[in-house]
Amino acid sequence: MRSFLLAAALGALAVPAFAAAPATAPADPLRAGAEAARDRALSDPTAYDFVESLTTDVGPRLAGTEASVRARDWGIARLTALGFKNVHAEAFPVTAWQRGAESAEVVSPHPQKLAILGLGGSVPTPPGGIEAEAVVFATYNDLLAAPVGSLAGKIAIVTQPMVRTAEGSGYGAANPIRRSGASEAARRGAVAYLHRSLATGESRLPHTGALNYQKDAPRIPAAALSVIDAELLDHMAARGQPIRIRLKLESSETPSQSWTVTGEIPGAVHPEQVIIVGGHLDSWDPGTGAIDDGTGMAITVAAARLAGGGHAPRRTLRVALFGAEEMDFSDDAFTAAHKAELPNIVAVGESDEGADRLWALALPKDAAKLPEMKTLATVLAPLSIYVSPEPSRFGGSDIGGLTMAGAPTIAFHQDASRYFDWHHSADDTLDKVDRAQLSQNVAGWASLLYILANSDVDLHPAAAPAPAKP
C-alpha cells in the first residue's frame, strides 16, 4: 500500500494515469498529488525524529544564549541533511535575558515554599530579595480597580485562572495578566508582582513567558506562581490574616544576536514565487521546547519535504526556523529582511500551538472560493479538517509583520485543549507529542503546501472571484 501511494505521488504530475483519484472521477493531478503527500505524511517519521533530536541533542534554547548558537547549528545541519537548498542563518540583534537563582516563600502566618518562575524580561530583585506583605487579587480587574498608591510597599498577586478552551482563546484573554500586570501593579505602588501561571491543569510546575514593562511605570520584579501555589495563596488569603512573602529573583540581560534559519525546495517554474512556512527555533528555558515550538518546525519542515520532494514543485517552498519568538524579536527582523519579496510571497504560515490535531484551515478573505482551495478542502476532509468560512487574521507571531504588510496568510486551527497544561513550563517535553496527531498535522500542511506549490493559485483577496449577486 505504501509503495503504491509513493509511486502514485512521485508520478502524479508526470503520469496522471497513475494518480490515486477514484476510477469513476476524471483524473485531477493536483488533487492526486496532494492526496499522495497527505497519505505519505501519515507514516512519515521526519517530524517526530526532528523533535526527538532537537529535544535530546539541544534542549532549551532561549534566544541569544549559548544554547541558541547550538540550536542554530543544529537547524542548519538538520535542514541540509533533509535535502533543503540555500540553507543559511539570518542574524538579527536580540537582548538575551537569562534566569538566575529564584525562590519565593510565604514567611508568615505559616512558612511554605512557593514554586515560581521569573517572567522573561523581569528585572532581578535586590540581592537580598524582597520581603513584603502580599495583597491577593482574585481577578486582574480587581488589581486594575485598586487606587494608585494603594499597593505601596506591597507584593501584588493576581490569582485569576486561565480558561481552558479547545482553540486556545483562553490564553489570549489572560495574556494581559502576564504582559502588563507588573506595570499595573507598580503604578499602584507595588514592589513586586506575582500571578497565577497562564496555564490549564493542576501542576506544581510554573509557566513562564515574557512581560512588557510600560514606560510610565517603575520596573518591578515579576514571576509566575504555579497554578497550585496560586490556589494555596487563595486558601491562605481566605483566612483574612496578613501574608508576608519573600521573593528572590536573579536575572541578567545582555545585548546579543539570534538567527532565523531558512532552507528551500526551489521551484522549477516560478522559483521567485515563494511559500514561507515554519515554526520557531527558540524556546523557554525550563522545558526542552518540544511542543513550543519543536513540533511547529517539525510539522512544516516535514510537510514541505513531502509536498516538494521527489519532484521539483512549480514554486519555491521555504521553511523558516524563527530565532526569537518568545522574546518578540524575530517578527520585525524577518519582515524587514524580506519586505522586498512581498509581491512574490504566495503565502505565509506558522505552526506554533503544539502538535495536537488540526481541525480547520483559515484562508485569506474569499480564497476558499478558488477552485484550487476547493480541491484542498476535499483533500483535507478525510483528515477531519474543514476550510473555515472565516478569513485568516493571525497566522503566527513571527509572520505578523508580513501579514500586516499584505502577504496572504494561512492559519490552521489546532486542538489546544492540552497545550496550556505544558506550554512555557518544564513539562514542555517530548513525551507530550502524540505521534498520531503529529502526523495528522503534517498531513494537513503537506496537502496545503502541495497545492500552493504545484498550482498558480493566487490567494490575494483581489484575485478571488467576485461574489455572486444576490
Add this chain to the structure above:
Amino acid sequence: MRSFLLAAALGALAVPAFAAAPATAPADPLRAGAEAARDRALSDPTAYDFVESLTTDVGPRLAGTEASVRARDWGIARLTALGFKNVHAEAFPVTAWQRGAESAEVVSPHPQKLAILGLGGSVPTPPGGIEAEAVVFATYNDLLAAPVGSLAGKIAIVTQPMVRTAEGSGYGAANPIRRSGASEAARRGAVAYLHRSLATGESRLPHTGALNYQKDAPRIPAAALSVIDAELLDHMAARGQPIRIRLKLESSETPSQSWTVTGEIPGAVHPEQVIIVGGHLDSWDPGTGAIDDGTGMAITVAAARLAGGGHAPRRTLRVALFGAEEMDFSDDAFTAAHKAELPNIVAVGESDEGADRLWALALPKDAAKLPEMKTLATVLAPLSIYVSPEPSRFGGSDIGGLTMAGAPTIAFHQDASRYFDWHHSADDTLDKVDRAQLSQNVAGWASLLYILANSDVDLHPAAAPAPAKP
C-alpha cells in the same frame, strides 16, 4: 432527608423503631446505625476541611524537622476541636533527614539540566559535586547483572518504568529500585546512583522517597530523576555516545524526635476495648502532603467521628496520626508503646493510599463469615465496595508491628490508578483530592467503624465459625 437520617442515626440504639431499615425487613439497629453514619459521611465536610487546613496552615512536614513540631501542635488542636478525648502526643526518637541544595545536569555530549530529588536518607555528594560517566540500565535486573567492579567510578542510572495498576501493586514491584539500588550500584563500584522516579504519568517533577543502605556496601549519594528526565537519558543513551553527568546533593541528618498524636471517643460499655485507625502526619518535603497522607488521617478521623459521635459507642474508637511513616520510624515505636494493649485491640487499620474510591475491604481470615461482617457487607454494597474473599495481610506501614503481633487487621483497597502520578512529589497537593471520592472513603470507614464500635464482634481468626465440612 438529611435530618431524618441524622435522627435515625442518633436514635438507632436507643429507639430501634426509628432505624432506617426497610419496612419489610426486621429492624436491625446495627445496620441502621451503620447506614446512617455512612449516609451522613457523604455530605460531611470534616475530612476535606481537615486536609485543606493541614496543607494550607502547615504544609510539608518531614519527621523530626521544625515543621513536624508545628504539625504535632496542629494535630492536637484539630483533634481537640473535633471533640476527641485523651488527645496527646506520644514522642519517639527519629533521625531527621533534611534536603539541601540539589542539582544534576548532563555535561556532555549535549548540556541539559536534569530534574532530580535526592532520596530520603541519601548521603550528600562532596561539596563540589560528582562528575562522572553515566551507565544507563534499562532495567533494574540489568544493574543486578553487572559484575562487581564494572561500575567503578561511574554514575549508575536505572530507567525502568513503574507500572500503573489499579490497586497500586506496581509500586511494590518497583520498590527495590529506590530502596536497594544505591547499595547494589555501590557494590559494583558506582560513585552515585540515579533512578527513574517510582511514578506513573509524565511529569518533570521527580518523586522522592526513602532508601535503605545495606551494611556491606559503601554509602553513595542517590536521587530520583523525573520520569521525563529518565526518558531523556534513554534517548541520549540510544545514541551510543558517552554521557557525562554532574550531580550535587546537599543533605543533613540529625538526631531528633517525632510524635504520634492520638485521640479517642471512649467506649461506654467496654472502654478498654479499642479500635485503632489512622493515617500518618509526616509528609515528604516537596509537596504539601495532601494525599500522602493528609487524606488518610482526614478519612479515618472523620469516619471515627461519624461512627462514634452523637452517642457513646460500646467500645473505644482511637485515631492515630502517626509521626514518621516516610522514614519508617513510627511503626516500631507505636507497637512498643501499645503492645500491652494487644489483647484489647479489636482491630487496627490505616488509610495511606490517597483519597480515590474504596473498592474492597479485606478482613482477618474467616471474619467475613461473622454475622456483623455480613451486615457490614450489606451496608458497603451501595458504596460499590465488596468484602474481599481474601484475608487482610497488610494494613499499613505504621501498624505492621501490631499486625505481626496478632492484632486483627482491616484493610480497605483503594483505587490507586492516579495516586502515583503525585505521590512523594511537589504535586502532592490539595487540588488532587476528589471530594466525591474522599466522601466515599469516609462513608466506607464510618460504616466499618460503626459496626466494630457498636457490637461485640471478635475479628480474631479463632473466633470465626468453624468452616462447614465438605
